[in-house]
Amino acid sequence: MSSEIDAAGTLAAGGLVAAALDKQDAKAGEVQTICPNCETAIIGHYCHECGQSAHLPRSIGHIFHDIIHGVLHFDSKGWRTLPMLALRPGTLTRDYVEGKRARYVAPFSMFLFTVFVMYFTFAMVGGPNVNFADAVQLDPKSVEAAQQELVSETERLKALEAKLAAARAKPEPVPGEAAELKGQINELRTEIGIMKATLGTMGVVPRDPENPDAPQPPDWREALAKAADTDMKVDTGNPGLNAKLRKALKNPELLFYKMQQSAYKFSFLLVPLSLPFVWLLFPFRRNTHLYDHAVFTLYSLSFMSLLFVFAVLLARIGLISFPNAMAISMFVPPIHIFVQLKGAYGLSVGGALARTLLLSIFAIVVLVLFMLVVMALGAA
Template sequence: MTPSHDAVHASACENCQTLLQGGFCHVCGQNAHNPLRSFGHAVEEVFESFWHLDGRIFRTLRTLLSPGRLANAYLAGHRAPYVAPLRLFVILSVLTFFVAQLTLHFGEVKLPKPPPTEDGKANLVAAPDESGITFSKQTTVDAVIKERDQMLEGLVAARTTLPPGLGFVRERMDQNIFATQRLARERIAQLQPDHPVLAQPDRYPEGQPLPEVPEGSLISIGGKPFDAETNPVRIDWLPDFANRWFNKKLARAEKNVPRVTQEPELFFTRLIGSVPSALFVLVPVFALLLKFAYIETRRVYLEHLVVALYSHAYLCLCFLAICLVQAIGNLFASDNFWAAIPHRAVIIGLLAWMGVYLLWMQQRVYRQHWIITLLKFSVLGALYFMMLITALISLVLTTWVNT
């Protein structure tokens, strides 16, 4: 009997025109539901194609909690009940680092407050050296003037070396220059109220802009400040276009110094968002390490890749749990050390369990003696840790340049 035709269910497959006998075409496999005719089916298709949130995802996650059980089942041919390893890894990695962007935060970087002076007021002038000399310790006007001039000379000299991107530091130096003069006058007035120097104007009147000075650079080339156009970095063995690209990125990184300092949240968010891309490179490399470590098992590379994908999927799951625990801890944030112990203990426990899980999984999948497994696990862990650190450094530099 030909199925009834309505606005949502067609009587024949719209792809190959085969008469339908159920919810899917038995020739090409296309769904009989037309997502363009029903909003509900359209939403269902989105979830099914990307997340595939049917009973398998929950069965897969439940099985994944047991070290090595899911990988062994999949390698043994029991693939239908579970989500494929690559799809599971993609889902968990994207979800995990999306949640990480929402739950992990870094506040604004604030410069430390200056220490109070003897009279309880904030001392806006940093000590000129580690001896902690201040104007309050000077007992003569000449000593105050000498100390003031040394401070001003040092601050003005340092101000001229700042690169364009560190304008906010220059503003703090300007404040210190004005404060140096003000506090020096206050000290002179305490020592000798009628001293002639009090009738003279300050070298840098407060409230007026300081003299313009040439801006420096964080990088010097040939004793001169770096400039992508006039004084670039030149690597002889690179072609001209590569040197131009490198100098462009270097200039961008230098300009991003104040952005990263003033907006660490933006930098951190973009850094976290780029981690899944790095994992797509690290996972195949980890599978290659497993191949070399267990070459005597004669397993093909794709079998090791399955183990790598499921192990990284579990690590993403643990990191997701850490993010959620941290978010819950932030809701009950307290300055009390003891109040923060429970959620910190959970996070430390999850981090410790991640290593135990991976060791246990490796032993269950490859079925070698615990001592041999531990030895291989240690070597693989050390190599992978070095690769992970390298990848993180590369991510930080890439994010810094492209922020």
């Protein structure tokens, strides 16, 4: 966090220095009467030919203004766009598609702004503090069944390992027997590692098959690292990537940190991943173009990002619990999607409901694809 604070301090100090220098440079940026860009006589505040401003500042302060405006792109349009994005997303999308654009922040600019807000917020206050033990109500019977399944799978693993040792010890080994047993063992070890990690994340101590009455408290990170350190099956079709993923899984915390950084950097990939699925909702509508779907997708992703930041902030400062934050992040998006679909595409209630259901399923697919890409990028 110290690096982010230092960066913020540097930016603030730079702004103060620029303000001081601007006072010494009052003549910088005089109003032009002939446009330097196209050499047209300027009437008013802007050139009527190319649109360039008649006032061309030449001050350090303006550089910082350009930086802040370029990153945030948030002026009076933002205060008009945000309420529309939250309460009337369908109208916002339709207005922008139909050409009423001067009053709103452009979809891609809004998307970049929300990504910046998410990155800055989580850099300063930390990301979601996930505690599955508090987030879910565990059924004791289900936990006991999972513990028993873990014990039986561990015993099955030992039996397969004994079979493999016996197969290798045969004077005349059966062709393919050892390889088949090895494959079964790898798959079973992966399943056991996942089971231990799942129980660990839910605050449950996986039962030790050797000593069920005195289990050693494990950590899900340790379980995942141990599984990766053995023979966890990782098959992406690329041997080099497989090795990198297996190596990265040995240090889960570092991998998740890299995934978080990659998620910010490559968040724009959500747009091309989402577009085909949005197009599938309207495959035969002639008056709807891919551009319309892109505007819909960008505004929708912008709202989801801000909603997630809002829910996490409320949970981090203690105003709501983590389960309530999860509920907000799960139940508000379908409502927003319904309202945006109905308003943007002029759908009936039934048509919007059906497409909301489909798009909610598609969104899960897109998130899984995006996380796979982010994991591969984080490992690589």
